[in-house]
Amino acid sequence: xxxxxxxxxxxxxxxxxxxxxxxxxxxxxxxxxxxxxxxxxxxxxxxxxxxxxxxxxxxxxxxxxxxxxxxxxxxxxxxxxxxxxxxxxxxxxxxxxxxxxxxxxxxxxxxxxxxxxxxxxxxxxxxxxxxxxxxxxxxxxxxxxxxxxxxxxxxxxxxxxxxxxxxxxxxxxxxxxxxxxxxxxxxxxxxxxxxxxxxxxxxxxxxxxxxxxxxxxxxxxxxxxxxxxxxxxxxxxxxxxxxxxxxxxxxxxxxxxxxxxxxxxxxxxxxxxxxxxxxxxxxxxxxxxxxxxxxxxxxxxxxxxxxxxxxxxxxxxxxxxxxxxxxxxxxxxxxxxxxxxxxxxxxxxxxx
Amino acid sequence: xxxxxxxxxxxxxxxxxxxxxxxxxxxxxxxxxxxxxxxxxxxxxxxxxxxxxxxxxxxxxxxxxxxxxxxxxxxxxxxxxxxxxxxxxxxxxxxxxxxxxxxxxxxxxxxxxxxxxxxxxxxxxxxxxxxxxxxxxxxxxxxxxxxxxxxxxxxxxxxxxxxxxxxxxxxxxxxxxxxxxxxxxxxxxxxxxxxxxxxxxxxxxxxxxxxxxxxxxxxxxxxxxxxxxxxxxxxxxxxxxxxxxxxxxxxxxxxxxxxxxxxxxxxxxxxxxxxxxxxxxxxxxxxxxxxxxxxxxxxxxxxxxxxxxxxxxxxxxxxxxxxxxxxxxxxxx
Numbered sequence: 001x002x003x004x005x006x007x008x009x010x011x012x013x014x015x016x017x018x019x020x021x022x023x024x025x026x027x028x029x030x031x032x033x034x035x036x037x038x039x040x041x042x043x044x045x046x047x048x049x050x051x052x053x054x055x056x057x058x059x060x061x062x063x064x065x066x067x068x069x070x071x072x073x074x075x076x077x078x079x080x081x082x083x084x085x086x087x088x089x090x091x092x093x094x095x096x097x098x099x100x101x102x103x104x105x106x107x108x109x110x111x112x113x114x115x116x117x118x119x120x121x122x123x124x125x126x127x128x129x130x131x132x133x134x135x136x137x138x139x140x141x142x143x144x145x146x147x148x149x150x151x152x153x154x155x156x157x158x159x160x161x162x163x164x165x166x167x168x169x170x171x172x173x174x175x176x177x178x179x180x181x182x183x184x185x186x187x188x189x190x191x192x193x194x195x196x197x198x199x200x201x202x203x204x205x206x207x208x209x210x211x212x213x214x215x216x217x218x219x220x221x222x223x224x225x226x227x228x229x230x231x232x233x234x235x236x237x238x239x240x241x242x243x244x245x246x247x248x249x250x251x252x253x254x255x256x257x258x259x260x261x262x263x264x265x266x267x268x269x270x271x272x273x274x275x276x277x278x279x280x281x282x283x284x285x286x287x288x289x290x291x292x293x294x295x296x297x298x299x300x301x302x303x304x305x306x307x308x309x310x311x312x313x314x315x316x317x318x319x320x321x322x323x324x325x326x327x328x329x330x331x332x333x334x335x336x337x338x339x340x341x342x343x344x345x346x347x348x349x350x351x352x
Numbered sequence: 353x354x355x356x357x358x359x360x361x362x363x364x365x366x367x368x369x370x371x372x373x374x375x376x377x378x379x380x381x382x383x384x385x386x387x388x389x390x391x392x393x394x395x396x397x398x399x400x401x402x403x404x405x406x407x408x409x410x411x412x413x414x415x416x417x418x419x420x421x422x423x424x425x426x427x428x429x430x431x432x433x434x435x436x437x438x439x440x441x442x443x444x445x446x447x448x449x450x451x452x453x454x455x456x457x458x459x460x461x462x463x464x465x466x467x468x469x470x471x472x473x474x475x476x477x478x479x480x481x482x483x484x485x486x487x488x489x490x491x492x493x494x495x496x497x498x499x500x501x502x503x504x505x506x507x508x509x510x511x512x513x514x515x516x517x518x519x520x521x522x523x524x525x526x527x528x529x530x531x532x533x534x535x536x537x538x539x540x541x542x543x544x545x546x547x548x549x550x551x552x553x554x555x556x557x558x559x560x561x562x563x564x565x566x567x568x569x570x571x572x573x574x575x576x577x578x579x580x581x582x583x584x585x586x587x588x589x590x591x592x593x594x595x596x597x598x599x600x601x602x603x604x605x606x607x608x609x610x611x612x613x614x615x616x617x618x619x620x621x622x623x624x625x626x627x628x629x630x631x632x633x634x635x636x637x638x639x640x641x642x643x644x645x646x647x648x649x650x651x652x653x654x655x656x657x658x659x660x661x662x663x664x665x666x667x668x669x670x671x672x673x674x675x676x677x678x679x680x681x682x683x684x685x
Contacts, residue, residue: 104589117584
């Protein structure tokens with residue numbers, strides 16, 4: 001295997017780099033002024049972990065994913081904060097050629113499956129060579145060999161895929177090609193944006209097991225951005241829940257799913273229909289997620305949809321934006337009542 | 353390869369049918385026009401002071417072309433000759449075959465319109481890319497404005513403006529015909545003379561048509577820039593120069609069809625421009641032949657124009673399948 005770029009951090013056994021996101025704020029310029037889509041987010045990706053970032057559409061999770069590569073699209077920009085990646089430094093302060101080479105080189109990004117992430121007029125192989133040319137890869141043969149290895153690892157025929165155009169590949173195949181292109185230069189931080197959206201169930205579970213296996217084999221640190229809690233349950237060690245541009249809860253996946261603390265996380269999990277049991281048990285979250293313009297300027301961004309706030313309106317929920325506080329080790333929740341040690345349940349909920 | 357040949361054969365068959373339909377149409381249309389060639393020539397001779405008797409006889413003898421008989425028999429006759437590539441004799445230019453006439457004029461027109469079309473294509477595409485890249489600034493808006501304005505100016509106005517300023521006022525170009533004293537052929541002075549005569553018409557053509565390419569290219573580039581794969585390539589760290597090529601090739605696709613089709617239509621000539629510059633192309637010939645009610649010349653000219661458009665269509669289709677793999681394989685997702 002050729003180390004095309006310096007692997008970010010490999011100490012003894014293969015483990016991806018640690019990532020520390022601090023006070024990250026991303027704002028979009030709108031006619032109404034600069035509005036934050038991501039607001040003072042603090043998140044740590046432990047070396048070698050898979051973190052799931054969950055949220056509804058408009059929660060700012062895709063903006064977060066792009067920010068990981070300092071690639072927030074205009075009219076948005078990172079206004080504050082830093083993203084420290086081991087062996088690379090603060091991505092927010094990178095620019096120009098160094099930034100371009102970090103993208104694809106150290107940080108791999110995989111587009112949503114439904115999106116056409118390949119040039120429709122060029123074969124996958126030709127685009128692989130464009131990648132080589134852009135990252136000054138000397139040994140193109142080795143790169144092609146590496147690409148074929150990755151593809152066959154994911155159950156595809158390397159020769160066939162490299163000779164194919166995008167329109168000749170199915171959604172699941174495109175997604176695997178996307179993962180190959182993200183990893184072929186030996187990136188050790190992998191960001192996947194909605195990796196299973198728009199795939200059928202079989203392809204979904206295929207892609208998820210590929211993500212898990214490749215993550216372990218290559219020693220990666222992985223961030224999976226999704227709206228699907230099922231995906232998180234399947235692959236992630238840790239989960240971070242986003243709402244209105246804030247991280248409202250984060251912690252180990254099993255703990256968060258079993259015992260969600262934040263009213264939003266709770267609502268999100270209650271909204272999932274089950275295969276067994278009464279479908280009526282699935283309770284849709286009332287209201288709509290806020291858009292850039294309708295995020296409350298002060299107080300808790302979730303209070304308008306919050307069952308707890310509706311039952312017991314507290315003053316601090318209206319006046320101050322709750323800060324994430326550590327409830328138990330590794331478990332952070334941004335909610336005033338939870339921080340005050342009050343029970344989240346206000347009304348008796350049906351057992352599940 | 354086999355699929356390609358089958359495709360080509362299909363195109364050719366359809367092309368021949370189209371040509372037959374169009375020739376039939378023009379055959380009928382031409383004869384529906386008021387006045388007939390014999391009458392026109394006859395009146396011309398009368399105007400020259402020839403007696404009525406003599407004029408009638410001379411018309412018949414000289415041209416050997418009297419539209420007697422029913423349309424059906426004329427039509428059968430016409431088609432039969434057409435199958436032998438015989439377009440008949442020109443009525444206005446005595447004894448010259450229509451094929452010679454038409455090809456002679458086409459030669460001039462192709463030179464003019466080919467140069468004009470390619471010029472306007474290149475200018476339009478380059479400025480269109482710039483307009484798209486700088487669409488948020490003044491440069492972009494000004495280019496788009498210029499594009500729309502020039503696109504809106506009719507060719508004959510553009511031609512007259514150029515003639516007035518560059519030829520009449522500034523005397524940069526001569527007004528006379530291609531110098532007859534120079535030996536025609538592939539030699540310096542003759543070519544120079546031709547080029548100096550073709551520059552203005554070609555410029556008029558390019559100026560009045562690049563606006564369309566500019567606007568089309570601009571919107572095409574803007575739409576490709578918004579495509580997912582461009583962002584995806586950026587996120588893979590692909591070099592800007594390579595991304596630029598991605599954008600250019602994808603954005604050019606729709607323009608190739610337009611270009612190929614306009615190359616087909618170019619045989620028809622730029623009637624107004626040729627007229628304004630007294631340029632001996634197809635457009636001028638067509639107008640003359642209509643004035644003379646020269647049936648065979650008209651039909652011949654229309655036939656050539658039709659054939660060129662159909663050929664251009666075929667070429668556009670085959671070219672498209674060569675540059676767009678999604679068409680090549682017949683299936684797109």
